Amino acid sequence: MNVLVYLVPMAVGLGLIGLFAFLWALRTGQYDDVEGAALRVLSDDDIEPRPGES
Numbered sequence: 395m396n397v398l399v400y401l402v403p404m405a406v407g408l409g410l411i412g413l414f415a416f417l418w419a420l421r422t423g424q425y426d427d428v429e430g431a432a433l434r435v436l437s438d439d440d441i442e443p444r445p446g447e448s
Contacts, residue, residue, distance in 0.1 A: 419425065
């Protein structure tokens with residue numbers, strides 16, 4: 395039972411660290427362009443055609 399004295403504050407502290415990290419990511423614009431990265435993977439603009447292909 396004495397271990398709860400250590401585990402509960404550690405769990406709350408880790409939760410607050412995660413919350414602050416998420417808020418920091420929101421504030422710095424990490425989630426501004428969610429669709430762009432997904433669509434950029436599908437584009438093949440940087441691939442040059444092989445010789446003999448049209």
